[in-house]
Amino acid sequence: MRTITTLSEFKQFRDSLSGTIGFVPTMGALHEGHLSLVNKSNHTCDYTIVSIFVNPTQFTQNEDLSTYPKPLEKDSTLLKAFKVDAIFLPTNEIMYPEGFSTFVNEEILSRELEGKSRPSFFKGVTTIVAKLFNIVNPTHTFFGEKDAQQLRVIQKMVSDLNSSIQIISCSTVREKSGLAMSSRNEYLSAESRQSAYIIYKGLKHGLSLLKNGERNPDVIREEITKIFQLEPLAKVDYISISDNISLEEINGEIAGDILISTAVYIDDIRLIDNITYSSD
Numbered sequence: 001m002r003t004i005t006t007l008s009e010f011k012q013f014r015d016s017l018s019g020t021i022g023f024v025p026t027m028g029a030l031h032e033g034h035l036s037l038v039n040k041s042n043h044t045c046d047y048t049i050v051s052i053f054v055n056p057t058q059f060t061q062n063e064d065l066s067t068y069p070k071p072l073e074k075d076s077t078l079l080k081a082f083k084v085d086a087i088f089l090p091t092n093e094i095m096y097p098e099g100f101s102t103f104v105n106e107e108i109l110s111r112e113l114e115g116k117s118r119p120s121f122f123k124g125v126t127t128i129v130a131k132l133f134n135i136v137n138p139t140h141t142f143f144g145e146k147d148a149q150q151l152r153v154i155q156k157m158v159s160d161l162n163s164s165i166q167i168i169s170c171s172t173v174r175e176k177s178g179l180a181m182s183s184r185n186e187y188l189s190a191e192s193r194q195s196a197y198i199i200y201k202g203l204k205h206g207l208s209l210l211k212n213g214e215r216n217p218d219v220i221r222e223e224i225t226k227i228f229q230l231e232p233l234a235k236v237d238y239i240s241i242s243d244n245i246s247l248e249e250i251n252g253e254i255a256g257d258i259l260i261s262t263a264v265y266i267d268d269i270r271l272i273d274n275i276t277y278s279s280d
């Protein structure tokens with residue numbers, strides 16, 4: 001496995017490859033969710049490249065950029081065991097050199113859901129992902145459904161910018177309790193980790209209401225809120241019932257394919273998760 005930190009070395013490496021190239025962009029602190037993307041890439045493509053870069057432009061000032069976990073050695077060992085061909089590990093100076101002034105901004109889907117609580121988040125994500133796509137030049141890229149809105153925004157960006165990269169979405173990987181795997185789970189204490197199961201429990205309850213014919217989004221939001229209230233450490237940021245394609249919040253009668261998504265603080269750690277309902 002190559003570990004590459006400069007653009008020139010990466011270009012040399014990339015020029016030496018022919019065949020399909022799978023790319024998994026990450027911010028490190030790898031968990032089973034990331035590894036499932038790597039695994040999928042290994043099975044789909046001739047080569048797998050993983051980037052690790054904690055992207056400053058997707059954090060706001062009061063977020064956790066400075067404390068974001070960076071267990072590089074552990075990540076490297078994991079990726080080696082998964083027979084990844086290369087890790088791309090650029091610095092801030094490489095990705096955002098002095099005078100950097102061009103951003104990629106998706107302007108419809110990005111405004112919904114997470115965009116309401118974190119208005120500049122997706123601009124940072126689309127900018128860094130577009131840059132990484134240009135550098136890595138993959139044929140395929142792998143994103144997790146846990147970050148459902150990120151996945152939709154990247155799909156839209158790729159389509160709007162006429163890119164031919166194939167985006168493969170991969171199911172959310174969960175802990176035994178149902179808690180979705182996330183690098184931010186590392187911040188949870190043993191006690192708060194136990195409480196965090198409530199997020200998936202609430203989402204599953206919403207899904208079961210939909211499956212049983214409930215079509216009033218307010219009722220579903222209220223019922224999920226009641227579940228979250230069972231856990232004193234849980235503080236809801238939002239509970240959304242939205243159209244699974246447009247991500248627009250549903251306020252009238254529910255119809256079509258639905259994304260139930262939420263952001264919940266567990267002991268001040270903000271966690272997101274979602275579940276989908278298909279009307280077929």
Ligand code: PAF
Pocket residue numbers: 025026027053055058125128129147150
């Ligand atoms: O999902 C993430 O880890 C990040 O948002 C991504 C896609 C690597 C961009 O920094």
